[in-house]
Amino acid sequence: MYSALFRDKVKAEKHHQNSVNSLSSVPFMKQIIACFIVLSLVSTSVQAQEGDNYQQMRRTFAAPNDVTTSCYWYWISGNISREGVINDLKSMKKAGINRAFIGNQGVGKDEAPRGNVKIQSPEWYDIMHAAMKTATQEGIEIGLFNAPGWSQAGGPWNKPHQSMRYLATQRAVVKGGKMQTIAFPHPSNWLQNVKLLAFKHKRDDARITTGIDHVYATNVERVGALFDGSQATTSGFTEESSTVYITPAKKNFNLRSLRIEIASPIKGYVTVSAERNGKYETIKTQTLDRTNMMIEIGYDVLAPIAISLPSTVADKFRLDFHLNKDCKLREITLAETPIVDQFADKILGKMVQVPLPMWNEYKWVSPVNYTETDVVAAADVIDLSSNLHGDTLTYAFPDGTWEVVRTYMAPTMIMNGPTIEGDGRGLEVDRWSRDALKNHYDSFIGDLMKRIPAEDRATWKVMVCDSYEKATQNYGDDFMQYFKSHFGYDPTPYLLAYDGIVVESTEKTDRFLWDLRRMIADRLAYDHIGALRDMGHRDGLSLWLECYGHWGFPGEFLQYGGQSDEVAGEFWSEGSLGDIENRAASSAAHIYGKRKVSSESFTCGPPEFSRSPRYMKQRGDKFFTEGINNTLLHLVISQPEEHKFPGLNCPWGQEFNRKNTWYSHLDLFTTYLKRCNYLLQQGQYVADVAYFIGEDAPVMTGITDPQLPKGYQYDFINAEVIEGKLTASADHLLTLPYGNRYKLLVLPPLKTMRPAMIRRIRQLLNDGAVILGPKPLRSPSLKDWGEGDAEVQRIADELWGEGQPTCGMRRVGKGLLFTGYEINDVFRLIGNTPDATFAGAEDVKFAHLTRDGFDVFFVSNQTEKPADFVAQLRITGRKPELWSPMDGSVKPLRSFSQDANITSVPMQLAPNESTFIVFSEPTDVRSASLDVTLNYPKADTLLTIATPWSMSLQTMLGESTKLTLKNLFDLTTSTQPEIKYFAGTATYKTTFNAPKAKSGYTYKLDLGQVYEMAKVKLNGRYIGGVWTPPYTLDVTPYLKAGRNELEVIVVNNWKNRIIGDLQLPENERKTSYGHLSYGADTPLQNTGLIGPVRILETREP
Helix, strand or coil, rough: CCHHHHHHHHHHHCCCCCCCEECCHHHHHHHHHHHHHHHCCHHHHCCCCCCCHHHHHHHHHCCCCCCEEEEEEEECCCCCCCCHHHHHHHHHHCCCEEEEEEEEEEECCCCCCCCCCCCHHEEEEHHHHHHHHHHHHHCCCEEEEECCCCCCCCCCCCHHECCCEEEEEEEEEEEEEEEEECCEEEEEEEECCEEEEEECCCCCEEEEEECCCCEEEEECCCCHHHHCCCCCEEECCCCEEEEEECCCCCCCCEEEEEEEEECCCCCEEEEEEEEEECCCEEEEEEEEECCCCCCCCCCCCCCCEHHHEEEEEECCEEEEEEECCCCEEEEEEEEEECCCCCHHCCCCCCCCCCCCCCCCCCCCCCCEEEEEEEECCHHHHHHHHHHHHCEEEEEEEEEEEEEEEEEEEEEEECCCCCCEEEEEEEEECCCCCCCHHHHHHHHHHHHHHEEECCHHHHCCEEEEEEECCCCCCCCCHHHHHHHHEEECCCCHHHHHHHHCCCCCCCHHHHHHHHHHHHHHHHHHHHHHHHHHHHHHHCCCCCCEECCCCCCCCCCCCHHHHCCCCCEEEEEEECCCCCCCCHHHHHHHHHHHCCCCCCEEEECCCCCCCCCCCCHHHHHHHHCCCCCCCCCEEEEEEEECCCCCEECCCCCCCCCCCCCCHHHHHHHHHHHHHHHHHHHHHHEECCCCEECCCCCCCCEHHHHHCCCCCCCCCCCCCCCCCHHHHHHEEECEEEEEECCCCECCEECCCCCCCCCCHHHHHHHHHHCCEEEEECCCCECCCCCCCHHHHHHHHHHHHHHHHHCCCCCEEECCCCCCEECCHHHHHHHHHHCCCCCHHHHHHHHCEEEEEEEECEEEEEEEEECCEEEEEEEEEECCEEEEEEEECCCCCEEECCCCCCCCCEEEEEECCCCCEEEEEEEEEEECCCCCCCCHHCCCCCCCEEECCCCCEEEEEECCCCCCCEEEEEECCHHCCCCCCHHHCCCEEEEEEEEEEEEECCCCEEEECEEEEECEEEEEEECCEEEEEEEECCEEEEEECCCCCEEEEEEEEEEEHHHHHHHHHCCHHHHHHHCEECCCCCCCCCCCCCCCEEEEEEEEECCCC
C-alpha cells in the first residue's frame, strides 16, 4: 500500500544450430516421445499434504465461520478512541473478520484530518491495551505492523548510527614529491570515516572548464556556470531544445565521459557529437530521466547522470539537449577520464523511478570497455586511512599527480512512512545490523509486550511487514568483513566505483557492483527479515510479509519472501496493480513450502463510498487462480466518533468499516471468501513450469520468456531453491520437498550464471530434468575472476555444445536440454498435455490443487457475460462434483467424459461467476456424450411476483421513510429527495401465492436486478443473501403452497446520499467524512430492488 502510487494512478489514470548431440534421429525421437507419453500419465498427485478429510471439508465448506478472514485495521493520524476500537472489533466479529492487523498510519492533511492521540502517548497505550484485550475476548487474532507507517522498519528511536547508511565520497587532487596536507571540508552528514584511498594519475586527463575552454550555448542561461567546477552554481534551460558548443583548449581532446549534475527534475535526452571533417557526428544519444525526487527511491535525490563514451578524439564537441523547459543543472563534466556508466544507479543511490519495476530493470550493459591504460589498476590504489586524522590527511606523496578519495558513512535519512513528524516518524533501521534491529524491535513491539499483560494480548500472534518502499543502504559497519567472506576478494580498491571511478576494467568494476547489489539483496533477506522473524518468534509472533516493493525495492522477491512465516501480495479492485505482486507472493510461498498465500485485497482509489463487493469479485477471483488463498481486506479504518457517518476515510482503500451502509451484509462476501480460501488451502498448487528468475538483484518479479501457453500454471523459482532444494528424477519430474512437481525448468534470457548454479543445472539434467533456455557465457560476479568464467564456459560447452546454439535439443544424462523452443513445442515432444482448457470460453481462468486422492479445480469466468464451455481437465478415474462457494452447496456433475488422462465437463457460469470442481470419489474411466442440461438443468419461470410491496427506508443517520409500491423501481428515479438520494437499508415486503411444489423439482427465487446487496427471508425464515450475479437463492425447503411472505433487505452505497447532501447548504448536511473527490453534479448510482422478482422451477435429472 502506498499513497505516492495512488497519486500517480489518479493522475495518469491515474500508469528460439542444432548441436553435435542433437536429438534428430527418428528412432531416438520415437523413444523420447514414447517415454514422455508415459510421463504424461504419471499422476500429478503429490505427497499427502496437511489438510482435512473429505467429510470435514464438506462440513467446513458449508459453514466456514472459523476460516480466517483478515483485514488491515488502520489507525489514521491519531484519530482513534477507546470506544471506537472496541466497537470496531465487535463489528468485525459479526462481519466474519477474525484477524486484524493494526497499522498506525500518519497521513498528509490532504488525506485525513489530524487527531489528538500520538503514538506511544499514555492515551495511545491505553487504547492499544483495550484493543488487544477486546480482541482476546472476541477471539480475533491481532497483528501489528513492526513500526509506525506501512513501510518499513523505522521510528524515532533509531539513531543515525543505527540507521541505513551509504558510502559518501570527497575528492582532492595533489601534486606529489613533497609532504602534503589536505584538509577536507567536514561533511554535515558525516558519521564515520571508512577508507582514504589514493592513486596516481597515469596521464594528465583534461576536463572542460570555464575560463580555459571555449563554451557557448543557445537557450541556456549562464552556460559558464555549468563548467565552472562548482556545485553551488546552477544554470537553466529556457527552451525544450538547446545546444552547447565546446572547443577545448587542449588539441586532440580525447573525450571519454559525460557527467551531469542536476539541480531540478529533468526528463529528455542528450546527444553528444564531435566535429570531424567539418561535420558533427553523433557519439552517443542518452536518455536523461531524473523526474522522481522521492527519497524512497534512493538517498541521492539529485543523483548525477554518468555516461561513458567511446574514446573520441576531436577539437570540437556539441551537446544537444532536449529537456523539460526551465529545468536546472548544477554542473556538466566533459572529460578525458573514464567513468562508470550510470554509477549512481548501480550503487542504488538512485533506483527505478516507477512503482512497478519489471524483470529487465537493473540489468545494465556497459557500452564502453576502457583499455587498461585508461583506468585505475587495483594494485595502484594505496590505503592511507591510518594517515587521516579527523578531516585532515598529512602524507608525503611520491612524484606525480595523485587523486585522493575520502570515503565515509552517512545516514540515508530515509524514514518510515506514512508518518507524522513528532508522531512515530524516524530513521529506517540498518538492514545489516542485528543489534540495531533489536533496538528497533524492543522500542516498539517489545515495548508493548512489556506494557500489556500476556492474558490481555493472548490473540496477538502476528508481526506485519507491508510492501517495501524505502530504498536501501549500500554500506554498513561490517561491510568489509562480510564482503570478503562471501565474495572472496578485497573490495577496498573498488570502493572508488561508488563515485564513478573505473577500477581495473569496466567489466571488473561492473562485476564488483553486481556483487554489491547481490549482497544488499542477500542481507535484506537474511539479516533484516530473517532476524526480525527470529525476534518475533521469541515472543510468540509469526512474521507476515509482503515480498516485494514498489518504490526502491533492493531485494530479490523470492528470497526475501522465503524468510517470512507468511507471504502476501496485493491488488487493487481495478487497474493493473497486483498483476505481478500476487504471482510473486504465491511463487515465494510455493517454493519455500508455505501453505497460505495472503493478499492485501481490493484496494482502490476514488470515487469514495461507491463500491460494493460485486465490483471486487472479478479481480479477487483472478488472483485466486494465481495462488492467493488467504484474503486480507483492505481496508478497515478505525472510527473514533460514533455520531459521524459515513465516518473517517482516506483516498485509498475500500470502506470495509462498520459505518458503511452495506456492512450489515458484509458477511455474505466474507463467507464467499472463506469458502474459496479454505478449499484453495487443501492441496498443492499444480504448476507445470518453473521460471528461473536469474541471479541479478534487485528483482521484484520474474519473466515468462518464452510465454506460457494457455492451460498451464507456473511458479517463479530462484537460485537458492534450485541449488538447495530442487531435485530431478528419472521420471523427468522436478520436485521440491513440499510436494511441488514441475515438468519444465525455464532459464531466463541472460548470458550470465554463477558457477554454483550451472553446476546444479548440470546435476539436474543428469538426474532427468527437462530444461529450456539459452547458453550462459560467463559469471556475473567478480568472485573467482577468471576461474569462475572458465568453469561456466566449460560446463556450458558440455551441456549446450560449443558455439552459440540458437535452436536445439540435447540429451544430457537422463534429462533433456532445449534451446530456442516454444514451451508448446517442448510439451508436445514430451507428451505433456494442458492441465485445464475451456473449449468455447472467452476468458476462463483456473487453479488446480492436488493431494493424495483429491483434486480441486477453481474455475473463474472473468467476463461480464455468461459463459458456456467444456472444461477439459487433466485428471481421470474420479467423479467430478460442483462445489459452489456462493452458498456452500455440493452436487454431482452428472455429465462428464473421461479418457486416459482427461475429464471433460460441460459447464455454464454466470457473468464473473466462479466455482469449484472437486474430484474425490473413484470411478471407472468412461467415454460418454456430453449434455450440459444434466449439469445445469434449464430453469423455467413458475411465477413473477407482481403484488404490491411495502418498503421501509432506514438510514444510519436515524432517518426513516415508509411507502407502498405498486411496482419496483430504481430509487434514484424518484422525485423525493429522501428516496432519490437514499443510502442505507431498504426493506421490501410482499406476499404471493405459489402452487404446490412438484416432486423432483427445485425452486429458486430470482431477484432480478439488485443494488447492491440483499438478504432474504421467506415465511419468516432467513434463506440467504445475494451480492453478485446470479441474484438467485434456493427456496425449495421454504416455499409453501398458497400464501408466502417475502422480505428482501437491500443495502446500497453511501455515494448517492453524499451527492444529495452536497446540494444542500453546508450547515444542513448530515454526512461527514475525511476525504471526497466528487461533487454535487456527480451521476447517481442505481439503487434498490429493481427486479423482476420471480420464482423459477427446475426439473432435476
